[in-house]
Amino acid sequence: MPPATRPPAVSRRSLLAGGLAAGGLWATTTRAAAVDGLAQPATVISSPPRQWGPDAPISPLPDPDILVLDPGFGNLAYANANIRLAWRGGGWLEGPAWNSEGRFLLLSDTIRAVQYRYLWENGAISIFQPYSYNSNGNIFDNEGRLVSCEHGLRRVVRREHDGSCRVLADSYGGAPLNSPNDLAVHPDGSIWFTDPGYGDTIVEGHPDAPGGPANRNGVERWALDGEVVTQFGGHRRQEDHVFRVDPATGEVRAILTQKQLADPNGIAFSPDGKIVYVISAGPGPGQDGHGGDLHIHAGDVVGSELRNLRPFADMMLNGHQLIADGMRVDVFGNLWCGAGGPLGLCGVVVYNPQGRMIGRIRLPRGVSNLTFGGPKRDMLFMCAGDALFTLQVNTQGAAPS
Template identity: 75%
Template sequence: MSPAALSRRSLLLGGVTAAGLMTARARAGTPAPLAQPSSVVTTPPRQWGPHAPAPYLPDPDILAIDPSFSNLVYGNANIRLAWRGGDWLEGPAWSTQGRFLLLSDTIRAQQYRYLWETGTVSVFRDYSYNSNGNTFDAEGRLISCEHGMRRVVRWEHDGSCSVLADRYQGAPLNSPNDVVVHPDGGIWFTDPGYGDTIVEGHPDAPGGRANRMGRERWAMDGEVVAQFAGHARQDDHVFRIDPHTGELRAVLTQQQLAGPNGLCFSPDGSILYVISSGAGPGQDGPGGDQRIHAYDLKDGDVRNGRVFADMMLDGHQLGPDGMRADIFGNLWCGAGGPLGLCGVVVYSPAGRMIGRLRLPRGVSNLTFGGPKRDTLFMCAADALFTLVVNTQGAGLS
């Protein structure tokens, strides 16, 4: 296994330890990585859960790298474990009208609803076709990315389902991953191949990049999504759905940005941020560069692409996944990596890392919610963490 073959999922799990990396790279004949940070967890080790003793204030796992970060956090708030019970949580989206947080479980193929008033979690949709990213539009309608059905759908107020996108240039999509709504109403989503796995959607076809030896059974009898497995796949794209015509247009190709994953807009909608993630589970090849890229927007087109942040921390390459902007233009990004470095990193609008939240595992995706949109919800494997902050989320979700 080469260093490039380390997947985004293993990074997010926080399971890529220095020893593991050293072994892998030694076998590949490459230099050993930097040593682990001298202190990677709270001392004494922090306990999590409803019966755990309250940590000290200010929270020792809220780390300011730049003094400006202190203005974005609330000194009397702790990071707290709000719920555990999923398999792999993704796509948190806040419903302003319903006052609840929607979550996807990509492995169980369910969607959950976290109620603000009680903190209880229940099943929202019992079978979601391995949905991943979610968002709510300006009318309060839920938009979801479905790995299993290779499509982006919108749930109307009458309960019906509208398919917004499922094909491009005559071929099925890969596995739509993350989705956001621009202030002009345009719907933007990424379409990497991360759903072409047994657990998160549909095994890739024999010879495909996630099933190169062809041993995985990709056309199981009786499976609801069997008809979607093994089709010809697209290149990875970032797409835009026109709010007036419904036209699907590719705005970034795989050659322009490999492994597109999380995406969001600046508060005024003038900048698009896209995360380029590493190879997905089981995939061969290097994947993306694991950086955050920025693009200026004009009339629905992207230009002036550049690297916004390299996601390096203490000499380690973090694995970014999802992100959201606050009203001041700071980016809050979920990241995987070695224990003690994984969690959430925060960048200023200039691309400077100003702070981070240290969690016991990597964060796949996050969003702002609550009645004042000042609570940060963080999905980390099977757990949901929260933190009250001194800023608010920009955009719809």
């Protein structure tokens, strides 16, 4: 989408929230639905709109909001499964990560700075960490240790098996990180993470020092329990990067710079670790210009290097530019990506390894991030604003997820 057509006053969060603000498409679909009345199965674009929750009417099968665009997706979708609202009650849910040993899903509530635990057996929600420093992305590494991106403390941390917390990255080139956003574990054990500036705000994390790019007027102050934390006074937004943490030495090295890939966000590896996918998102706080190109990019992983960075998918659908955020890969190499956009288009889009969109999952709002979980890793968990949706699928997530 050309920069001139992007509404500069709209935040990335409102774009990702998608459906509810898409008046034009909503009006079109409701008029179309009115012609047929209730003859058609209820979907997220029907009038009245589809209902959710335990008291909702029984949905038809196959689910009308699971759209097969290519025969390849028909083998991945399970025709006897409905999209289900599993829980609603967060602030802004992010970073879903499945713990195989504990049989639970970990969730970040970036705005409320809480981590939740969703139990597989009964769907119960409990608090996993009462204060998470505005954590965003999470993943369990190859040894089952939790690795989290913390906006508030601008760092990536790992919870060791003995319960201790190890800081994997909090600075680069002598300067603090911005707000580590999403991360992925390579088969060699290295941690790759993105560091845009979306958490450099009072709402989602830790604002820049007065005069910094994301706090130019100096009116925001970092405070904890009413006290200004002076050790954060020098933190200022730097250039965005994609970083790699070496599994042997712990060295934090830049894989991509802002010039090579603007505003990196979601990141994932192919099942064999030979390809890395990175989303180039919109502008972050205090950033001039239009930000990234909103596309998914792919690069070849050769040892500890990334080579041959190239476009993979443009996230265009029916003439609309979707807003990609988080993504995961299944065992066949298909990329499942959360997408914001107009109602009827937002939800999840699925690309095959060749970059062809093969399927969609329609939801009433955009999806910030997703993962595969359950004992067989065949349950898709989707974070959408304050809600968690699930869908049984006929594939498995590539571990770890």
